[in-house]
Amino acid sequence: MEAHDVDLTAPFGNGTLPNPVTTASGCAGYGRELARFQPLVELGSITTKTIMPYPRAGQPTPRMAETPSGMLNSVGLPGAGIGYFVEHELPWLAERGARVLVSIAGERVEEFAETAQALNGRPGVVGIEANLCCPNVANRGLVFGGNPATSYDVMAAVREVVDPALPVYAKLTPDVTSITEIAAACVRAGADGLSMINTLLGMAIDTTTMRPVLAGLSGGLSGPAVRPVAVRCVYQVHAAMRAGTMPVVPIFGMGGIRTGLDALEFVLAGASGIAVGTTVFNDPSAPLRVLTELRQALAERGFAKFTDAIGFAHHHQGVQP
Amino acid sequence: MAHPLQIRAEVLGITPVGAWRQVLLHAPGVASRVRPGHFAALAVGGSESSMLLRRAFWIHRADPAAETVSLVVAERGRGTRELLRTRVGAAVDLVAPLGTAFPQPAGPMTALFVGAGYGSAPLFPLAEQIAAQGGGVGFILGAGTADQLFGVDAARALTPDVLVTTNDGSAGIKGRVILPLAEAIKAIGAEAVYCCGPRAMLRAVTEVATAEGARCFCAVEEDMACGVGVCNTCVLPVVGEDGVSRFVRSCVDGPCFDGTRVRWDDIGTIPADLDGAAAMGVH
Numbered sequence: 001m002e003a004h005d006v007d008l009t010a011p012f013g014n015g016t017l018p019n020p021v022t023t024a025s026g027c028a029g030y031g032r033e034l035a036r037f038q039p040l041v042e043l044g045s046i047t048t049k050t051i052m053p054y055p056r057a058g059q060p061t062p063r064m065a066e067t068p069s070g071m072l073n074s075v076g077l078p079g080a081g082i083g084y085f086v087e088h089e090l091p092w093l094a095e096r097g098a099r100v101l102v103s104i105a106g107e108r109v110e111e112f113a114e115t116a117q118a119l120n121g122r123p124g125v126v127g128i129e130a131n132l133c134c135p136n137v138a139n140r141g142l143v144f145g146g147n148p149a150t151s152y153d154v155m156a157a158v159r160e161v162v163d164p165a166l167p168v169y170a171k172l173t174p175d176v177t178s179i180t181e182i183a184a185a186c187v188r189a190g191a192d193g194l195s196m197i198n199t200l201l202g203m204a205i206d207t208t209t210m211r212p213v214l215a216g217l218s219g220g221l222s223g224p225a226v227r228p229v230a231v232r233c234v235y236q237v238h239a240a241m242r243a244g245t246m247p248v249v250p251i252f253g254m255g256g257i258r259t260g261l262d263a264l265e266f267v268l269a270g271a272s273g274i275a276v277g278t279t280v281f282n283d284p285s286a287p288l289r290v291l292t293e294l295r296q297a298l299a300e301r302g303f304a305k306f307t308d309a310i311g312f313a314h315h316h317q318g319v320q321p
Numbered sequence: 322m323a324h325p326l327q328i329r330a331e332v333l334g335i336t337p338v339g340a341w342r343q344v345l346l347h348a349p350g351v352a353s354r355v356r357p358g359h360f361a362a363l364a365v366g367g368s369e370s371s372m373l374l375r376r377a378f379w380i381h382r383a384d385p386a387a388e389t390v391s392l393v394v395a396e397r398g399r400g401t402r403e404l405l406r407t408r409v410g411a412a413v414d415l416v417a418p419l420g421t422a423f424p425q426p427a428g429p430m431t432a433l434f435v436g437a438g439y440g441s442a443p444l445f446p447l448a449e450q451i452a453a454q455g456g457g458v459g460f461i462l463g464a465g466t467a468d469q470l471f472g473v474d475a476a477r478a479l480t481p482d483v484l485v486t487t488n489d490g491s492a493g494i495k496g497r498v499i500l501p502l503a504e505a506i507k508a509i510g511a512e513a514v515y516c517c518g519p520r521a522m523l524r525a526v527t528e529v530a531t532a533e534g535a536r537c538f539c540a541v542e543e544d545m546a547c548g549v550g551v552c553n554t555c556v557l558p559v560v561g562e563d564g565v566s567r568f569v570r571s572c573v574d575g576p577c578f579d580g581t582r583v584r585w586d587d588i589g590t591i592p593a594d595l596d597g598a599a600a601m602g603v604h
Contacts, residue, residue: 026553033550033573037327049553057568057597060589064546064554066400069371071546075553078568078597107600215589223373258368281547282364282373284416285327 003299008291008306010044011250011272013127013167013192017044017099020267020306021291024254024277025050025103025131025171025195026075028287030089031096034280038288041097047195047275048085050103050131053115055081065204065213070223070256071278072202074216077105077134082115086122094124101127103171104158105134109150113157120163127167130158132186133198133220145173145198148185159190167192169252174226174233175201183237184246194237195252195275197230223256223278230255231269238270238311258286260293267294267306268313322573323359323418325549326350330415332407333389339468341439342405343381344392351417352390355383356425357447358540358577361392361417362548365400372400374546377572379517380418381442390417393442393471419548423447423515423538423577431457433511433535434476435498435526437518438464441472443540444515452479459509460484463498463518467491482509499525506533513538520585527580537580543571558584558595567596 058078199220485493
């Protein structure tokens with residue numbers, strides 16, 4: 001099997017994308033910067049930084065700290081708001097043929113819906129990803145994705161207002177007791193797919209100043225350090241789908257993917273697509289490189305079609321986690 | 322935005338310069354894209370390195386004919402220590418040039434260049450360009466100690482107007498670069514001051530230069546994870562041309578800023594009038 005013979009067509013919502021690789025939200029801006037290192041049209045899709053209804057400053061600095069095989073960030077979802085995005089960023093992406101998965105958030109359920117609705121009928125948009133790791137002002141600032149009920153509310157509200165032809169994905173936090181329970185609630189609410197995982201909450205303290213490193217005190221941990229957690233989450237949710245305890249939808253797997261083999265690990269666990277995130281900071285050419293390496297890895301293992309590898313690790317597994 | 326390349330660049334030499342190291346890289350295609358004030362970002366270690374974040378360094382020289390760039394590296398931690406252990410002949414992963422360069426002078430002008438420590442490194446290409454165009458240049462080069470000075474000989478080769486300061490008095494005037502600044506601006510009739518160094522120094526130089534009626538352009542050195550504009554961690558509060566303050570990325574909108582537009586005193590906070598402050602609960 002030659003690498004170029006592998007059919008990379010990947011499930012996406014009820015449809016497909018030309019290949020399974022996207023960028024993880026918050027690690028690729030709105031595409032302009034990474035377009036200097038690879039043609040965006042060659043990626044299956046590009047997932048934007050999370051967009052809110054209004055301009056948002058984000059956290060003060062310091063916003064990040066390097067940690068072993070990873071980093072902590074407390075950037076705080078800065079952005080110019082959905083109006084600016086659809087007017088100034090999206091047309092640029094559409095002109096380049098990029099397939100855009102727009103990450104959205106709000107501090108209230110209605111704000112998710114308001115942001116999502118503004119994307120209906122916009123050229124370039126192939127789907128919406130609701131970032132459930134946004135603090136919910138109506139619930140003491142706890143993130144929506146922390147429990148099934150608020151996750152359900154967001155996904156139902158977004159699904160209701162978005163063009164039925166556009167898939168809506170739920171981006172899940174791993175900082176929960178049961179990620180399958182949250183995943184199932186999102187799918188019951190109408191989510192057409194799942195993105196997992198978001199960062200894990202962490203903290204670093206400077207032993208010289210003896211104060212927290214980040215201005216935001218705690219931050220999201222990402223990078224290869226979290227990959228085993230992410231693979232476990234994808235495996236568990238895919239297993240629940242196979243067991244029939246929740247409906248089957250495609251999963252974007254992400255968390256510390258650095259190479260094609262890392263990506264393959266997620267696919268074998270049950271991901272129908274993969275996102276390259278923090279690795280982009282190390283290697284801005286990583287998304288296209290990972291795609292090339294994944295195609296090679298599939299060929300070496302005799303997979304004629306990418307879809308044949310999805311969930312392969314579950315075959316002949318007697319015990320489910 | 323600059324148009325950077327990402328390449329495997331061969332290390333041609335690592336040379337001590339006082340307390341710092343100068344790293345010469347063979348970087349085909351990069352040098353001709355470099356403008357004064359650009360920087361470079363290096364990955365630490367190979368594809369399995371546990372240190373993911375790129376380290377940013379000033380481009381001191383770019384030689385399109387030889388296809389080389391020279392960076393100045395200060396050993397600050399594990400990452401820079403590992404980079405400086407790279408053997409000559411080995412390759413490093415280089416992304417360069419990056420950032421918004423210093424604004425190009427419209428014509429012959431007189432400018433003062435103020436550098437603290439290795440912060441002098443990015444000032445020389447512009448100083449040499451202005452001198453070559455028939456303009457006037459002067460330097461104030463400062464550091465904590467004599468061995469932390471950078472580029473004093475190169476500055477003296479360019480102009481007799483070179484002042485040196487050290488905090489401990491081990492070379493030149495005892496004190497900081499700010500001490501002789503107002504006099505130096507007057508002495509050469511500087512229309513603009515270009516400076517690079519720590520925040521406190523840039524803030525102080527901006528204040529004095531502005532008071533003396535000179536423009537002030539600052540090259541900032543902020544912590545960054547990627548250097549290319551996607552991580553959003555190197556932001557500073559900066560007043561835009563529309564008068565609105567925003568957090569802007571040092572790596573893309575900077576590192577060279579008009580010093581009067583940077584809200585130095587508000588770094589590390591969310592000023593209430595910053596665009597999007599209300600969404601952070603700051604009113």
